[in-house]
Amino acid sequence: MAISAARRIAFDVLRRVAAEDAYAADLLYAELESGIKKADASLATELTLGVLRWRRLLDFLLQPHLKRPCEQLDLEVLLALRLGLYQLRYLDRVPQHAAINESVELVKRARKSSAAGMVNAVLRRATAEAKIGGSELEKLIPPRAATEERLGILYSHPTWLVARWIGSFGAKRTTALLEANNRPAPLTCAVLEEEASGRVAGSLRKSSFDVAPGRWLRGSVQFSGGNPGSSDAYLAGQINFQDEASQMVAHLVDARASQTILDACAAPGGKTILLARAAGPRGRVIAGDIHEHRLRAIQQQLIRAGTTNVRLVALDARRPLPFSRGFARVLIDAPCSGTGTLSRNPEIRWRLKPEDLNEAHRSQLAMLRNALAAADKSGQVVYSTCSLEPEENEYVVKKALEGAREWRAISARKALAPHLRDTAMAEKFFEDDGFFRTFPPEHGTDGFFTAVLARREDAD
Template identity: 55%
Template sequence: MDVSLARRIAYDILLRVEAEQAYAGELLYARLNDPAARIKSEDAALTTELVLGLLRWQRQLDFLIERQTGRSVGQLDLEVLLALRLGLYQLRFLTRVPSSAAVNESVELVKRARKRSAAALVNAVLRHAPSGPVETLLPATLPAAARLGILHSHTDWMIERWLARFGEAQTLALLEANNRPPRLACAILDESRREQILRELEQKRMQPEPGRWLKSALTLRGGNPAITEAFRRGWISIQDEASQIVPHLLDVRPGQRVLDLCAAPGGKTALLARAAGEAGRVVAGDVHAHRLRAMTATLKRLGAGGVQCIVLDGTSPLPFLAVFDRILVDAPCSGTGTLARNPEIRWRLKLEDLDDLHRRQFALLANALGVLAPGGKLVYSTCSLEAEENEQVVDGVLHNREDVRPVSGLQAIQPHLREGVHAAEFIGQNGVFRTMPGQHGTDGFFAVVMESRR
């Protein structure tokens, strides 16, 4: 029996995610947008659903596999475990997939991976897998965080800290949002082409709708905008709406000198460059040379080829003699605000990782403030929900400093928002910008605007 193309690609990607610690989103993008592969849209959609859906529900799937096999998932060969997860995910979450296809093709995947001796195990586990609510299978004595962890497929330590910080209702909304496919959002970069962009997206059955928050945003309900002429010509970019808002907080003016310290993959850099205009100077740095090379191509496609891209480690003193009017420090972080989009993070991140991230983020912000011009503005942002990476970094760097003060970004972003949307939706009385997946339907972002008082 042949295995369908979608299941073969999904299995191979999941194997690399586990074995190489690769990121599923990057692998999916590279494989599904390869012109030589000519993958049909329906195969691409099923592949994406299988990969990301399985990673979102991995803990619950593993709970059921351990219950059926009587073994820890760590005792199973990776190739066998992935076939079981893939089959079980289809049986429980993809009702349109025939059970026979889910079972039989999972068995064939094991054989294809040269684990024929496990074919009978995979067949038996999947054919006898429970179909009822998982909650009825949980021990009554299970702690609350562990119960929620299995039901909503997150780690206990994440749930424990979110319950303590956000409360039960907001935590449940967050867990549910993290297990839904996120909205596919685009930024319109050439407003004069709006009608042309919409016509093409509609012709390709992507069902474009206005963004929820930004005038310049679109949300799509199907298809792949990366295959469109609008994308290739740089009229649109694929970017979460909260991510699109962050550069607007800087309020960049034409002709200003702008530094994007941790710039890759370049979506925010392109927005900064457009705001600075041809008379401005934009410098984009990143510690990884290969990411800068990819970003250079992205910026060229987006009409921001004049950005100066340099390799630098922002945790070390910065090599600039000049100062900048505007600085964005979109710091590398845990990514706990993006768990719907990057579900593998929830299985890789450890609580102790937050201390190391805090130290690096502290250094990035402190060094960036050293090259901020008098009267200039800096935005520190992350896509993390964790205080160690957010408030504690800002408070620690600004402690006993009188030359920099936090300011509100309300007036900066209000002109970019849709009619009827007020910036107070995201910015609290303390001036902090924050989005939550369960509340705003975006990735979870944190940002603070700071102004030099020198």
């Protein structure tokens, strides 16, 4: 039996995600550029991200039908079982025989033919309760399981991560977050000329793209179907893939015409382009990254967008920055755990360990301290992450300020408001501590944190 292109791609991507610590979105993009049919591309994406999101629950439902723990199975066998059960549970449009038979063929293709019979038998036994849900599913969970354990199984997240979120957000908001993490992330683009967003959206509709205005920003559009990367607007540099919260971070920098700006952790480049637009032809953005291949990727984005006032520099923001003059604005969009992006990058939930947060904190603190030293006397420093964790957010800012008493956190509501569809919406993103935050189930975006810092004598 032939294996469909969609299942082959999903299996290969899942295997590489597990074996190489690669990111599914990047691997899928490379695979789907090969010109496969639209339906196959859609199914491959659904299968890959769906299996990654629901991995724990799938294993929980498979385990009663196995003679040994899931984690003791060969990787290829376990992936075939997960793919098969995911289709049986979540994809009504896929015939049962196709889900099972092609999973068996995937095992054979991976040279694990000795497990083919077991895969076939397990999936057939699991079919009867594949769609179990609600109270019936909860009955399968041990009755004495703690709340974090129960929610971790039901919503397929690690127990330790659920427990810390309950401590931070409470059980109700955490449940909403878990649900949001298991929904497909919105496909949003920034319109690089904000005032042209209506015209660009109209042009996309004429080209048969299903688009709507962004939820929050005047300069954003959301896609419900189609591949924006193939649109004339994208190819002409009019739009750029970027979540609305990420766009907001660039606006919070409050870049002004003719300023010199440092974007010290610039990849993948979306914020860099928005900053360069704000700085104008007489301004300049220095965009840095530690990885040369990521700088090359930014260069391609700059060329496509027609952005010429950016200089790319290889640098490690954890070390003192190699510049002799200060910057009017410094952005540290720090590498982080990414817990605000689990809908978009579901594999992160399975890779992250509690100790990673303390290690990230140390690196982020070094970056922020170096950024403070790189700003000129009237400059501002913006610190941002796509994390929900306090160790990477407010703890970093507060620790940095302990050793830099001349700096303080300031409100950035006025910088964001002009870019919103309704300026009054700005209040929805700032909490009592003055920091900017987005929360996926409440804002419909990735989860971001941002602090804007200025020297005390220049603060309002």
